[in-house]
Structure formats: C-alpha cells, structure tokens
Amino acid sequence: MTELRFVHLGFGPESVEYTAAWEEQRRVHAARFADEIDDTCLMVEHEPVYTAGRRTDPSERPLDGTPVIDVDRGGKITWHGPGQLVGYPIMKLPRPVDVVAHVRRLEEALIRTAAEFGLETTRVEGRSGVWVLGDPVEHRPAIGGLSLDFSVPAPDPRTGDDEFDARLHGPEYAPSNAGQRREDRKLAAIGIRVAKGVTMHGFSLNVNPDSTWFDRIIPCGIRDAGVTSLSYELGREVTIAEVLPVVERHLKDVLEHAELRPREIEAAGA
Numbered sequence: 001m002t003e004l005r006f007v008h009l010g011f012g013p014e015s016v017e018y019t020a021a022w023e024e025q026r027r028v029h030a031a032r033f034a035d036e037i038d039d040t041c042l043m044v045e046h047e048p049v050y051t052a053g054r055r056t057d058p059s060e061r062p063l064d065g066t067p068v069i070d071v072d073r074g075g076k077i078t079w080h081g082p083g084q085l086v087g088y089p090i091m092k093l094p095r096p097v098d099v100v101a102h103v104r105r106l107e108e109a110l111i112r113t114a115a116e117f118g119l120e121t122t123r124v125e126g127r128s129g130v131w132v133l134g135d136p137v138e139h140r141p142a143i144g145g146l147s148l149d150f151s152v153p154a155p156d157p158r159t160g161d162d163e164f165d166a167r168l169h170g171p172e173y174a175p176s177n178a179g180q181r182r183e184d185r186k187l188a189a190i191g192i193r194v195a196k197g198v199t200m201h202g203f204s205l206n207v208n209p210d211s212t213w214f215d216r217i218i219p220c221g222i223r224d225a226g227v228t229s230l231s232y233e234l235g236r237e238v239t240i241a242e243v244l245p246v247v248e249r250h251l252k253d254v255l256e257h258a259e260l261r262p263r264e265i266e267a268a269g270a
Helices: 016-031 099-118 175-181 212-217 229-233 238-254
Strands: 005-011 040-044 048-053 078-081 084-090 123-125 127-132 185-195 196-204
Touching: 005 016, 016 040, 016 084, 040 238, 078 084, 078 212, 099 127, 099 185, 099 196, 099 238, 123 185, 123 229, 127 175, 175 185, 175 212
Parallel strands: 005 040
Antiparallel strands: 040 084, 048 078, 084 196, 123 127, 127 185, 185 196
C-alpha cells in the first residue's frame, strides 16, 4: 500500500455541494487506478443533502418528496450536512477484493477516534458503521404508550408492525431521540463502492450536526435504532476542527499498516 495522503475539499463556510465532491471522487479514482497518484482520502463537510445507496427501499425516503441523490455506493439512505465529517478513501486493494475487510478497517479508525474523545463505541453484528450501545431492552423506557404489565416491556411497533412508520407518530420515535430512549444509536455510517479494484465513497462521522435531519428518512434502513453525535454523547460542543486531525491520524495508522491480503476463494467442491 502506498502512503495515504489527505485532501481537504472544504469545511464550514466552504462546505461542498455533494455532486461536486462526487465528481472529484471519480476524477481521483481514475487517477489512482492509473497509478498517477497515491492512495488518497478526500475529507469534506457537505451542504445538506440526502443520498441513497443501491439498496434503498422507496419507503425509506422522505415522505414529503424532498429530493434525494441516488448514488452508486452500497448501503441505503442517509443524510450529509453541516456538523458531519465525511471521508472518501480512494485506495487500490489487492484482488480478489475483500470489501468487508476494508469496511472493518474504516470502522476501527473511527472507533479509535471516538475512544480518544472518551466515548466507547463498537460494531453491531449485521449493521455496518460505528455504534453507541443502548441499554438492554428490558431497561429502556416504554415508548408509544404504557404497558399495563410493568414486568414486560411494551412491544415496539417499529419491529412488530410492517405497516408502522415512525415518522408519522411524533418525536417519541424519531431517530434523533434514540439517546433519550436509551437505544442503540449510530455515530458513524459507512457505505462504499469498489470499481476496478479501487475504493470509492466511505464514511460519515456525526460530530455536531442537527440530528433532526435524520428524522425525515429511515436512516440506513434501520427502524429500531437511531443516530447520535460526539457532541450529544459527550455533553459538550465538539467541532469538526477538533476531530479532523484525530480521524486522519487513526485512518493513516490503520490503513497504512493494514496487512492487506486478497480475499481467499475456496476451491470448487471444498
């Protein structure tokens, strides 16, 4: 692996419109494939935008018809905007490509970042990204009404009713209020694409955004959890400027020192 270099596209007043950054990704991707540049991570803060990965279901999009940009990454729908640090590592991987290993490396760098700020995070089986774990279900406050049997948690209609849409039932079910409900909540999302052995897209880390932007969608298609930010979890204002060098340091350490091995393919009949 080559040395990982970082390119800052814009933050704060110089935040970047999503499609402009996407075009820059494609340009850098072509240059990396041609070995004209080293592995490169674009770092940026976006203007507010919803983007939908290839697996997004129509029912997960905004109910009011708010525009959504469909993109060629994996994963589902999410939001990008002020207070969120976005990174696009554009890197050449050995063939056959191990996409899962690349995702795990990004998660590891972000888990280390959160730990440096004093926040314990983890992975959740079957759900990519970086998570703050909630309380056990039996210890969480009841939502959507009281259960008469206080020894048994009230059933969660988000998981028991396929027709239930939390967005139509007020703030008690909102993804941005998952911390108050003491549920699992996502601090960082990851969605990537690998084309010609070179990665695109990447991660978004919620630093100090207005998390109510997530309430208009089903973030990442997950109905029974929510979103959070470093500022919310730490109980103080954390800025992009504080977090940026820490993220870059951990990305550099994890990605440059990874022992890259092609994904093993079992022989036929094995």
